[in-house]
Amino acid sequence: MTWSFFGWLAWKALSRSLERSEDPVKLCVKWVGTLALVVTWAWTLKSLIQAGGYALGFLGPLITAAIGIIIGIIWAPSWGAMLARPLTHMFDGGDEPVDPEPFYAVAMAKRKRGQYDLAMMEIRKQLRTFPADMQGHVMLAEILVEDLSNAEGAFELLDQYLQNHELGAVQGAFVMNRLAEWEIRYRRNPEKARDWVRRIQEHYPDTEQAERATQKLAHMTDDAYLMYRKDPKNYLVQRHLSAPKHPNSPMESAGDDQATDRRRQALMEHLQEHPGDTSAREELAWLYADALGLWEKAIEELRVCSAMEHQPAARLAKWHHQMADIHCRYTGDVQEAKNILESYIQAYPDCVHTPTISMRIKRLKLESRAALNRLSQPGDDGRT
Template identity: 30%
Template structure:
């Protein structure tokens, strides 16, 4: 009974080893670059060589060393390519990306080459052929719309392409906003059509309310040129000359050739009217703040306008820092004390701690004393009384 259990254990171990060996051979057969039939022949030849060496060695044949040498040379010639591949395979895979096939991507080089040669219809056909394989590719849809708008002057087709792009679920909101903004640019630049450009930008505001994308679109709407302005830009510039001042060299008072500046009251009214239509017009609100402070001496109104900009949810850090520094400039310019200006600049440290903006603000705070000193009015130096009309005397002075 003891002998039977030992025999069964040996048989089980042998079967396990055989199964492991078969698994190794199967994996080898699957991963090898050799043809399966060629690889099996190599295995058979290797087995015969090993049996020949074992037979010659076991029976101590006189030509056993010669058999071992011949079989060794044969096996080295047989397996050297596989051994080299196995040793250098990790390095080769690190360089080429292993045996994984490359990720399929659309190819637009041919379409772009045809577009450069003026074959716009053929280029558009190639782009659409790629889009048939990759229907969610943003680059392809924008390239098709660009060919339609800029080369074929088909803005309706470009808008249809952009609208299809915007209905693809895989496209991000940023990509959709870029596509709509580009379409608005085409309507302005190519179609000279501000009405359709305004429609596209308002569509962008409606699709993404309370976002940075909507704020940017609203600011573009605030600066949208009119049809008359676009018509003036198409025509050659005409310079209207005024009649000059006669006897300009005999004028008793200095002559100013520049046109008089626009009155501050009229300028402020224009800024306020613009902000009523477009409250997110950052540039106009900043100009109004500076006008309130410098022209009307109303620093309180200027601070209110700048505070609206600083607290705006769509303002980026760079803009916020710029407006806080501008507020500090106005405070210094209009007589606020050093503690007030320091508190204004310290807001940057609170809003953006550890940032480059905070480092710049800290440097300016440390140099506030010098900044105030530079803005002080220089004392007037009273000069002595000298002999007048010295150059008109009949004789040289002694």
């Protein structure tokens, strides 16, 4: 019973080693050679024991050492690899099989050379193996619309892809945003572009992609601006409105009450139609703080931004920093600024921005004192 158990255990170990080996034939040769050497060693020792005399004491150790050296030479590479495996696995991933992925480098190279038909053939070759791969379908559509001026074929290709595959929010939003850009650039159809962005909201509600689609729609209201803007990926609130001021730069037009009021009115009208446009709301907040001195309203607008769902952590951290900025610069209420920053830490204790906010809390008094000193100096920012 004992010998059968050890035999079964040895067989399982041998089978497993053969399965994991890169060269099973070579491993079998090693095992056969090792077994032959062990049998030879055992038979030789048995013969020496039967012969008796001084031969066993003299030849036995020599034969054992010689066979041990030969076995060591046979297995040294395998033993070395086994000892080094934990270190090498840190860099090459070990024996875990690599997930198969499509390879588009050849297609990209052919496209750069202007060999569009060959590039499409390479992409389709990969898609036969990976029919649901988004990158391949988008690359095909890009060649059709950008290189071959076949916009209809590109739209039909991606529309069919969206219908035949259940995509996640990230991939689906990427494809629909790309189609929206092409609607404007190649079909000159802003309304259809807005429809594609709305489809993101419909297909992926309560996601970050839906929130970004809301922001994008708020900046796609002016057809003429969309058709003739220089940067196809840049969207302003409205074409006739000036660009937002940087939060760290007080508005130079603070003395122009009429211009300030027009700007405020335009932003408020825009937010009535697009209440989820955080960039416009953020600009309105700084208009209140810098130009009108309405710090409570500025804080309120930034709080509305922070309360919106599915906002990235970086934006939330920025808005909390800006609320603290307003208190440090204008109200001098360091405690309230500290409370605002601490509320972010409590809500997101493990966020990457939390250590930075914690460090800022320690220097709030210095920030507030320096800001108030600047405001008290005439000619520094237009205030006395």
